[in-house]
Every structure is written in structure tokens, then in C-alpha cells.
Amino acid sequence: MANIIISYHASVTAHDSLQHLLRFTKSALALGHTVSGIFLYQDAVFHASSHFSLPSDELQVTDIWQSLADLGIKLTLCVTAAEKRGLDITRCEPFEVAGLAEFAMDASKADKWVQIK
Template identity: 55%
Template sequence: MARFVLSLHTPPSDHDTTQRIVKFAHACLAQGHSVDALFLYQDAIYHASTHFELASDELSTPSLWQQLAEKNINLMLCVTAAEKRGLDIKNTGAFAVAGLAEFAMLASEADKWIQFK
């Protein structure tokens, strides 16, 4: 079975891309593959913000991330992208703060790296 690493580059307002990466991760696991990490980069780091108030009719992204974390997917966010955008890196919900070097190492060890933009 294959080992995947996924990266998300779009903000929480891009519901389509968010749903695609989550569904892809679940499909990988259902087929016996592993997802070693899901990395938030660029404006995707806002998915880790705890300062958003979502309307009841909007996609509840925090619950989607929590479901993936419960499946033992390593949820990570780029520390540099987060700091540049003013994200509180001490309060990132289910996401761990990581550097690009750490992500690059995971991607180099995986069979496939797939970007969602």
C-alpha cells in the first residue's frame, strides 16, 4: 500500500478544496493506504485559527480536521506562513506547528505528495 503526504494551500473559505482533501484522505485510509501528514501552507494556515466564528450553515472545518486527527493523520501547519499571517502559533487546535524542512522530509519519504490548491 502507498504512503501519502497531502498539502492544502487554500483558505477556509474555499469549501470545495477543503472537502476534496478531506474526502481524499478518507478514501486513502479506506483503501488501506496511509496518510503520513496533512500540511497547511500559504493561506491554508487559517484553517488552524481558533478565532473564526462559523455560521451554522457553513462547513464546519474544525470537526473535519478533528476526524482526521482521530484517524492518526499528522496535521501540521507551516510556522513561517503562520507567523507571516499573524496566526497565534500557540493556539492551533488539532494542528502541530512545523517547518518546511520537516514537511519536506516527510514528503521525500512518502510514495506520493499531493497538493490541493
């Protein structure tokens, strides 16, 4: 089976993209593939912000990310993209902070790189 790494580029308001990411990841795991990590890049780094809360009738973004972390998937965000957008990188659990170089090393070990925008 394949080892898959995902880069995610969609903003917090792109609920369709996040639901696609969740369905893709769960389907890949169900088929026996490994998802070694999800890397947030560009405006997707806002998913790691602890400074927003959504009404209870909207998609609960933080719950989705926590469910992916609970599956043992490494969640990282681009430190440069986060800093450029003023994100507090000291408070971004369950995400780890990484650079593009670390993502490139992880991607070189994967069989497939999937990019979701």
C-alpha cells in the same frame, strides 16, 4: 500500498477544496493506503486559527480537521506562513507547528505527495 503526504494550500473559504481533501483522504485510507500527514501552507494556515467561528448552517471546518486528527493523521502548519499572517501559533490544536524543512523530510519518506489548492 502507498504512503501519502498531502500539502493543502486553500483558504478557509474554499469549502470545495476542503471537502475534496476530506473525500480524498478517506478514500485513500479505505483503499489501504497510509496518509502520514497533511501540511497547511500559504493561506491554508488560517484553518488552524481559533479566532473564527462559522454559522451553524455552514461547513464546520474545525470539525473536519478534528475528524482527520481522530483518524491518526498528523496535521501540521507552516510556522513561517502562520507568522507572516499573524496567526497565534501557541493556540492551533489539533495542528502542530513545523517548518518547510520538516515537511520536506516527511515528504521524502512518502511514496506520493499530493498537493491540494
